[in-house]
Amino acid sequence: QSALPQPPSVSGSPGQSVTISCSGTSRDIGNYDYVSWYQHHPGKAPKLMIYGVTKRPSGVPDRFSGSKSGNMASLTISGLQADDEADYYCSSYAGGYSLVFGSGTKVSVL
Amino acid sequence: QVQLLQSGAEVKKPGASVNISCKASGYSFSNYYIYWVRQAPGQGLEWTAIINPNTDSAKYAQRLQGRVSLTRDMSTTTVYLHLSSLRFDDTAVYYCVRGHLPLISFQYYSLDVWGQGTAVTVSS
Numbered sequence: 597q598s599a600l601p602q603p604p605s606v607s608g609s610p611g612q613s614v615t616i617s618c619s620g621t622s623r624d625i626g627n628y629d630y631v632s633w634y635q636h637h638p639g640k641a642p643k644l645m646i647y648g649v650t651k652r653p654s655g656v657p658d659r660f661s662g663s664k665s666g667n668m669a670s671l672t673i674s675g676l677q678a679d680d681e682a683d684y685y686c687s688s689y690a691g692g693y694s695l696v697f698g699s700g701t702k703v704s705v706l
Numbered sequence: 707q708v709q710l711l712q713s714g715a716e717v718k719k720p721g722a723s724v725n726i727s728c729k730a731s732g733y734s735f736s737n738y739y740i741y742w743v744r745q746a747p748g749q750g751l752e753w754t755a756i757i758n759p760n761t762d763s764a765k766y767a768q769r770l771q772g773r774v775s776l777t778r779d780m781s782t783t784t785v786y787l788h789l790s791s792l793r794f795d796d797t798a799v800y801y802c803v804r805g806h807l808p809l810i811s812f813q814y815y816s817l818d819v820w821g822q823g824t825a826v827t828v829s830s
Contacts, residue, residue: 597768630815642751647816685750694753694756
């Protein structure tokens with residue numbers, strides 16, 4: 597299965613909000629509320645930021661929020677901070693215990 | 707603490723096979739899925755496989771079907787990934803990752819603790 601399209605990059609100034617989209621199909625995002633988002637600083641392990649479309653693991657600030665509409669999922673980062681600069685990947689369950697990841701989005705803090 | 711420790715980097719020729727180990731510690735091994743995810747140079751994350759250590763049941767990405775297999779050793783709390791008939795485009799860093807929630811919980815198929823990664827280079 598091909599990677600779910602995400603915008604290659606988004607950027608914002610400190611304090612602003614940015615939204616990253618993740619475009620799926622009726623076989624993955626559209627069919628399951630099992631969308632996750634990961635933050636990946638190069639050289640470090642990816643970090644789970646959102647699971648189950650909207651849920652935040654303990655320790656993840658509420659500046660990070662997730663949503664879904666139809667076949668599209670989104671991650672919004674509010675109050676952008678310098679440390680938010682990283683790559684972000686969505687993933688979705690696609691049935692049969694399989695997962696599909698997004699293509700990745702580089703978030704830059706101007 | 708919860709930790710996944712992977713084996714070291716590998717360099718293989720096309721057509722060869724590679725085995726990567728992932729030793730889990732700090733939690734109940736049989737209670738969480740182990741996923742495998744790979745990242746080719748300059749590319750994004752790609753799901754590769756999943757295993758239920760409790761049942762030894764595994765599922766694989768369609769594009770790797772027939773070439774990949776997972777096994778687990780309960781006595782050493784280790785999962786092994788075996789990839790055969792290696793191709794140049796198998797060059798990637800391979801990560802084992804623990805599922806976020808225990809098997810007794812509702813599964814969202816989210817990934818939590820990552821191993822340090824194992825670089826596999828396929829080169830002639």
